[in-house]
Amino acid sequence: MSDVLRIANCSGFYGDRLSAAREMVEGGPIDVLTGDYLAELTLMILYRDRLKDPAAGFARTFLRQLEEVLATCVARGIKIVVNAGGLNPAGLAARTEELAARLGVAARVAHVDGDDLLARLPALQASGVDFRHLDKGIPLAALDRPVVTANAYLGAWGIVEALRRGADVVICPRVTDAALALGPAAWKFGWARDDWDRLAAGVVAGHIIECGAQTTGGNYSFFREVPNLAHPGFPVAEMHPDGTFVVTKHPGTGGLVSIGTVTAQLLYEIQGPRYLNPDVTARFDSIRLADDGPDRVRVSGVKGEPPPPSTKVCINYLGGYRNTVTFVLAGLDVEEKARLAEETLWRLAGGRERFAETHAQLVRSDRTDPHTNDDAFAYLHVTVKDPDMGRVGRAFSNRAIEMALASYPGFFVTAPPADASPYGVYWPALVPSELVEHRVVIGGETVGIPPVVARGGEASVAPVELPPSPSGPVERVPLGRVFGARSGDKGGNANVGVWARSGPAYAWLERELTVDRFRRLVPEAAGLPVDRHALPNLWSLNFIVHGLLGDGVASSTRSDPQAKSLGEYLRARLVDVPRALLGA
Numbered sequence: 001m002s003d004v005l006r007i008a009n010c011s012g013f014y015g016d017r018l019s020a021a022r023e024m025v026e027g028g029p030i031d032v033l034t035g036d037y038l039a040e041l042t043l044m045i046l047y048r049d050r051l052k053d054p055a056a057g058f059a060r061t062f063l064r065q066l067e068e069v070l071a072t073c074v075a076r077g078i079k080i081v082v083n084a085g086g087l088n089p090a091g092l093a094a095r096t097e098e099l100a101a102r103l104g105v106a107a108r109v110a111h112v113d114g115d116d117l118l119a120r121l122p123a124l125q126a127s128g129v130d131f132r133h134l135d136k137g138i139p140l141a142a143l144d145r146p147v148v149t150a151n152a153y154l155g156a157w158g159i160v161e162a163l164r165r166g167a168d169v170v171i172c173p174r175v176t177d178a179a180l181a182l183g184p185a186a187w188k189f190g191w192a193r194d195d196w197d198r199l200a201a202g203v204v205a206g207h208i209i210e211c212g213a214q215t216t217g218g219n220y221s222f223f224r225e226v227p228n229l230a231h232p233g234f235p236v237a238e239m240h241p242d243g244t245f246v247v248t249k250h251p252g253t254g255g256l257v258s259i260g261t262v263t264a265q266l267l268y269e270i271q272g273p274r275y276l277n278p279d280v281t282a283r284f285d286s287i288r289l290a291d292d293g294p295d296r297v298r299v300s301g302v303k304g305e306p307p308p309p310s311t312k313v314c315i316n317y318l319g320g321y322r323n324t325v326t327f328v329l330a331g332l333d334v335e336e337k338a339r340l341a342e343e344t345l346w347r348l349a350g351g352r353e354r355f356a357e358t359h360a361q362l363v364r365s366d367r368t369d370p371h372t373n374d375d376a377f378a379y380l381h382v383t384v385k386d387p388d389m390g391r392v393g394r395a396f397s398n399r400a401i402e403m404a405l406a407s408y409p410g411f412f413v414t415a416p417p418a419d420a421s422p423y424g425v426y427w428p429a430l431v432p433s434e435l436v437e438h439r440v441v442i443g444g445e446t447v448g449i450p451p452v453v454a455r456g457g458e459a460s461v462a463p464v465e466l467p468p469s470p471s472g473p474v475e476r477v478p479l480g481r482v483f484g485a486r487s488g489d490k491g492g493n494a495n496v497g498v499w500a501r502s503g504p505a506y507a508w509l510e511r512e513l514t515v516d517r518f519r520r521l522v523p524e525a526a527g528l529p530v531d532r533h534a535l536p537n538l539w540s541l542n543f544i545v546h547g548l549l550g551d552g553v554a555s556s557t558r559s560d561p562q563a564k565s566l567g568e569y570l571r572a573r574l575v576d577v578p579r580a581l582l583g584a
Contacts, residue, residue, distance in 0.1 A: 005188045005239040007181050007205065011035035011082070012212030014042050014059045020212065020234050021065035025072050027250035030236060031188075033073060034180040035082040036210045037062065040491065041553045043149045043174070044316050044424035046086040057088030058171075063095055066169075071105045074168050081159055081180050083172040087149065089113050090441065093171045110162035110442035111171040114449075117150040117313060117431065124435065131313065131429035135492060135546060140315070140429065145387075148424065149316040152431055155278035155307075156202070157193070158440045158449045159183025165442050174314060176277055178206030181237060189241040193279075194455050200282035200304025201243030203275065207282075208247055208265050208299070209235040215247065215265045216255035219564070221484035221571060226261075228254025244300045246292050257295040260484060260501065263538050267497025269488040270542060272533040274305070276312075278433060279452055281305040285535055286461045303461055306454035311436055315427035319555050320356065320387040321420035325400040327380040330366070330410040334378045337408035338362045341380055344407055348399040349384075355392065357385040359557040379414075383557045385423070393420040426491045426552030464536040469507040470580040479521070480571025482581050483509060487567035492556075494548040494563035496522075496570060499540040505581050506539035512575075518543055521573045522566070 008030040010021040014037045024033060037059040049056040062084035073080055085092045093111035100107040117124065121140070125131065131140035140147075151174035160183050162170045172180070182202035185191070191198045208215055215235040217226035226232070233253025238246040247262055249255060266284065273285035286303035325345070329337045342360055346352045363379045370376040382400075384392045397417035404411055438449035479498075482505055487496040498513065500506035519526045522545070529546040549556045549563060560566070 003241055005032065005185055006030045007032040007034060007184055007209065007237045007239060009034050009036070009209040009212050009234050010065065011037055012210065012214060013037065013039060014045070014061065016212055018061060018065060022068045023253075024234055024250070025069045025078065027233070027253060030078060032079045032081060032184040033069070034209070035062065035065075035084060036177050036180060037082065037084045038086060038174060040314055040316070040426045043087065043151060043314060044554050047148050047316070047424070050087060055088070055091055058086045058092035059084035062092070063099060066096065067099060067103070070100060070107060070169075071103055074105050074107050079163060079167070079184060080169045081172070081184055082170070083175050083177070083180060085111060085171040085173045087116065087173070089171045089173045093441070096169055096171060107168045108166050108442070109169045109171065110165070110167035110440055112154065112158040112162065112175065112438070112440055113173055114437040114439045115151045115154050115174040117152055118147065121147065121150055124431065129431055129435065131315065131427075131431070134428040134430065140427065143317060143427070145317045145319060145425070147315055147317045149314070151314050152436045153278060153312045153314070154436065154438050155179055155452065156183035156186060157279065157452070158438050160187045161447055161449060162440050162442055163187040167442055177210040178203040178277060179279070181206030181209060182279060185239045188239070193452055194306075196280050196304030196306065196456060196459070197302060198243035198304070199280040201245065201299070201302040202239070203277050203280060203282040204266075204284070204287060204299060204302050205237040205239060205245050207275070208262060209237050211265060211268065213255060214268065215261055216249050216257055217261055218255070219486070220256075220261055220264055221480060221486070221568070222260060226256045230254065243302060244298065247297045247299060248295055257297055259289045259291060259297055260499075262289055262297045262299070263499050263540060264484060264486040264497070266538060267486045267499065267540055267542055269490055269495055270497070271490070271495070271544060272531070272542070273535060276308050278307055278311045280307050283459050283461055285537055286459065287537055289538070303459035305459050306456050307452055309433060309454060310430035311433045313429045313431050315429055316424040316554075317427060319423050319425035319551070320385055321389040321392050322383060322385045322423050323392045323396050323418065323420045324381060324383040325397055326414040327382070327400070328412050328414060329378045329380060329408065330373070330376045334364065334366055335362070338378075338380045340408050341403070342382065344403050345382060345400055348402060349396055355384045355386045359383045361557070361559070363559065381559070389420050424554040426554065428491050466507045466536060467503045469511050470504050470578040473579050474576040475579050475582060476574050476576050477582065478572050479575050480568070482577055483571065485567030485571050487563050487565070489549055489553055489562045491552045492547055492549045494545045494566055496543045496545070496567050497540055498543070498567070498570070499538060501539070503539065506536065508578060508581060509541060510534055510536070513541055515543075521570055521575070524548065
């Protein structure tokens with residue numbers, strides 16, 4: 001197996017299964033243990049941690065996991081590469097060294113930095129970098145709120161350098177999720193900086209395993225096909241020198257690795273066929289998946305192109321404060337009760353116009369002739385936002401409680417009056433890659449990592465031949481009877497990937513699920529820009545709904561601010577499907 005690098009994942013987010021690191025180290029042979037702990041929202045969480053303790057700012061759960069596996073990993077030569085460093089990679093590296101000393105383990109620890117642009121923002125803006133919002137086109141200079149985090153997405157070459165210098169543990173900040181797998185593969189196999197196809201394959205591998213058990217049956221549309229989903233194993237990518245790889249999991253673990261589960265993860269939080277990365281542009285329309293045996297999927301054919309000249313920057317600013325009151329409306333006359341509750345609340349609170357932003361949403365979960373008390377419930381969510389914490393704090397929520405004996409029949413709320421909480425707003429932007437000061441610190445030495453120089457042109461991707469779309473009698477069924485979906489968030493935008501399980505089914509999907517049809521099936525998208533991208537190689541379509549999530553997860557007022565359920569909602573909509581597909 002010397003020509004195979006087995007890269008395992010043990011975390012898909014900050015808060016994932018704590019035992020996963022130990023399970024991956026003890027459950028079967030691996031060469032690299034990776035963990036993804038960061039999302040746009042996580043950086044805001046870590047920022048709040050640092051306000052309480054300047055020595056914080058990293059994923060603390062990583063140290064608990066590391067204590068269980070560090071000695072074994074060093075003894076077996078298993079490299080550990082994680083982005084748990086968050087806003088303080090140096091701090092986590094120091095804590096890791098302290099842990100190693102306490103355990104009596106001689107571990108060489110490196111950390112990556114240079115992603116944090118917060119202190120450099122004024123100078124970069126003065127030099128002409130306007131950090132224009134990628135969706136709104138507004139320069140950062142127009143923002144009148146305090147920026148609290150600004151982190152560029154670093155690539156994989158810092159990880160490569162750390163491993164080349166003998167690091168056992170590499171602590172990263174805001175690197176791309178895929179870099180955690182690409183870095184070890186490029187180091188192991190000696191891939192060049194312009195070896196676009198192999199680098200793209202490493203990015204695809206990283207994207208597939210980055211979300212942990214989401215590749216092994218978690219959040220899978222056809223979840224009833226997944227054995228022991230209560231405790232699925234985490235994924236392993238068996239990388240080969242030519243860039244081909246197999247996605248699998250440890251034998252005897254729960255879950256499922258199939259073409260379907262891998263396809264679902266490939267569609268998660270992507271844009272179009274070109275997957276942009278600071279190291280390479282991966283062509284997702286070139287990926288080929290094949291069954292390689294039980295719980296094994298072979299991935300090949302990946303094409304790559306030079307990366308873009310700019311690197312994405314995750315900026316978060318303090319948007320203000322928010323508070324929410326949820327009224328429960330039971331039984332008859334729900335809409336009239338909701339109207340009365342709103343009118344009364346706004347009058348008591350001094351008027352709706354008193355707040356910078358307000359949202360009211362009536363959620364109808366009530367049923368006709370309810371069989372239980374809960375079956376009669378509908379919910380009115382009222383949210384207020386304002387720069388003034390006092391205005392949206394108890395001064396607001398107390399007004400709702402004042403209504404308790406003087407409003408609609410059956411009045412109650414879901415929680416006692418609460419104070420306001422701060423919220424951050426995500427601001428995606430770009431910075432020229434050569435301005436990012438990517439560095440590695442190891443053994444007391446700081447090593448600069450130059451940006452990737454883009455050389456070369458577009459990759460050639462072979463067309464995919466498809467059978468004709470089936471015709472004949474149709475039956476009205478939920479879309480999910482035939483098709484799977486996976487959805488997620490990218491700032492204020494939502495993506496919904498829809499995939500078929502046969503060529504004829506995809507041919508029908510590609511013809512029928514147009515942007516207009518999508519808008520009719522998802523009415524909330526009717527007034528928003530929607531992009532559709534076809535990936536016939538994966539029998540898939542990907543839809544981007546711009547602005548559905550407002551300004552992003554932390555500030556969104558939707559019940560599902562990360563659009564996790566949007567794909568399943570789409571699958572529940574009724575459509576006329578050819579009966580020829582229903583037996584598939």
